[in-house]
Amino acid sequence: MKIQWYPGHMMKAKRQMLEDLKLIDLVIELLDARAVMSSRNPEIDQFANGKARLVLLNKADLADDRVSAKWVEYFKAKNIPVVLLNSKDKSSKKRIETEVMEACKEKIERNKRRGILNRPVRAMVVGIPNVGKSTFINMYAGKAAAKTGNKPGVTKGKQWIRMGKMLELLDTPGILWPKFDDEMVGEHLAFIGSINDEIISIADLALAFLTDIKERYRNLLESRYGVSLEEDNTKEDAVKDLYKIAKARNCLKSKDNYDYEKSARIIFDDFRNDRLGKISLEEPTLEKEGEGLGEE
Ligand SMILES: Nc1nc2c(ncn2[C@@H]2O[C@H](COP(=O)(O)OP(=O)(O)OP(=O)(O)O)[C@@H](O)[C@H]2O)c(=O)[nH]1
Ligand SMILES: [Mg+2]
Numbered sequence: 001m002k003i004q005w006y007p008g009h010m011m012k013a014k015r016q017m018l019e020d021l022k023l024i025d026l027v028i029e030l031l032d033a034r035a036v037m038s039s040r041n042p043e044i045d046q047f048a049n050g051k052a053r054l055v056l057l058n059k060a061d062l063a064d065d066r067v068s069a070k071w072v073e074y075f076k077a078k079n080i081p082v083v084l085l086n087s088k089d090k091s092s093k094k095r096i097e098t099e100v101m102e103a104c105k106e107k108i109e110r111n112k113r114r115g116i117l118n119r120p121v122r123a124m125v126v127g128i129p130n131v132g133k134s135t136f137i138n139m140y141a142g143k144a145a146a147k148t149g150n151k152p153g154v155t156k157g158k159q160w161i162r163m164g165k166m167l168e169l170l171d172t173p174g175i176l177w178p179k180f181d182d183e184m185v186g187e188h189l190a191f192i193g194s195i196n197d198e199i200i201s202i203a204d205l206a207l208a209f210l211t212d213i214k215e216r217y218r219n220l221l222e223s224r225y226g227v228s229l230e231e232d233n234t235k236e237d238a239v240k241d242l243y244k245i246a247k248a249r250n251c252l253k254s255k256d257n258y259d260y261e262k263s264a265r266i267i268f269d270d271f272r273n274d275r276l277g278k279i280s281l282e283e284p285t286l287e288k289e290g291e292g293l294g295e296e
Contacts, residue, residue, distance in 0.1 A: 003186030013173040026052040030127035033063035038188040054103040061086040067280035074284040087136040129174030206264030207238040220277040
């Protein structure tokens with residue numbers, strides 16, 4: 001499926017972000033651990049050039065641990081500080097504090113040498129819609145300072161949140177980029193709920209989702225819906241699988257007329273709310289020199 005979503009408010013949010021970057025010492029980039037490649041803004045290295053960086057692989061509680069471990073290795077090999085994170089888990093706070101302070105260490109020391117002692121480090125939290133930026137900030141702050149919600153576009157404008165004396169965090173609205181070069185990127189972003197569902201045919205998206213994950217996570221689908229999925233993985237098989245799930249969930253419009261939209265919504269509600277199991281959509285691949293995620 002070809003999916004694009006770049007509404008006007010994102011263009012505005014991007015302009016604001018570029019403006020605010022001038023004030024920032026550290027860029028905290030939140031990625032979705034289930035779709036690390038697709039959730040990474042391809043322009044980020046250019047935006048954040050010269051700033052201290054920290055990558056957080058958020059929603060790690062929803063991702064496949066085996067795959068997440070590979071992603072950690074991937075970023076480590078590139079010398080990019082990376083942390084696997086569940087922002088809903090309050091006990092992550094201590095660990096993240098250490099990482100943030102480590103990432104800003106140089107800046108704090110440079111300030112000290114210049115005799116600047118009381119200026120807090122300023123960090124900007126960036127990422128695609130719905131990746132958990134505001135949830136992360138609330139966990140870190142230990143209070144509900146920023147508004148959160150399980151749909152894209154909850155944060156509308158920027159908001160500074162002060163963390164004690166030494167740190168200020170800037171919450172930003174989620175942004176995407178004008179065009180996804182690869183169709184898969186748009187699909188994966190839609191699966192994880194970073195694209196407004198209203199612009200997509202949800203039943204078609206469910207077919208794409210079933211095709212995408214069936215080979216690796218067949219057992220999770222079968223046990224969640226109590227069905228036995230088709231052996232193969234063609235488009236026709238996906239239609240049959242969606243039918244089986246609709247039937248198992250009693251999604252009827254009228255007698256013998258199944259409501260595929262309803263069953264598609266059930267599948268995405270389950271996937272996005274941790275009822276399907278730990279699923280990762282993307283694994284790191286070997287890449288050519290100089291290509292891929294992030295600077296060396
Ligand atoms: N399971 C799980 N859910 C999370 C995690 N972090 C955030 N969420 C949930 O993801 C949804 C989106 O969180 P937000 O913090 O509003 O996301 P955001 O990045 O600020 O989104 P926008 O403001 O729309 O750009 C909420 O339902 C959160 O509860 C996490 O680490 N694990
Ligand atoms: Mg937000």
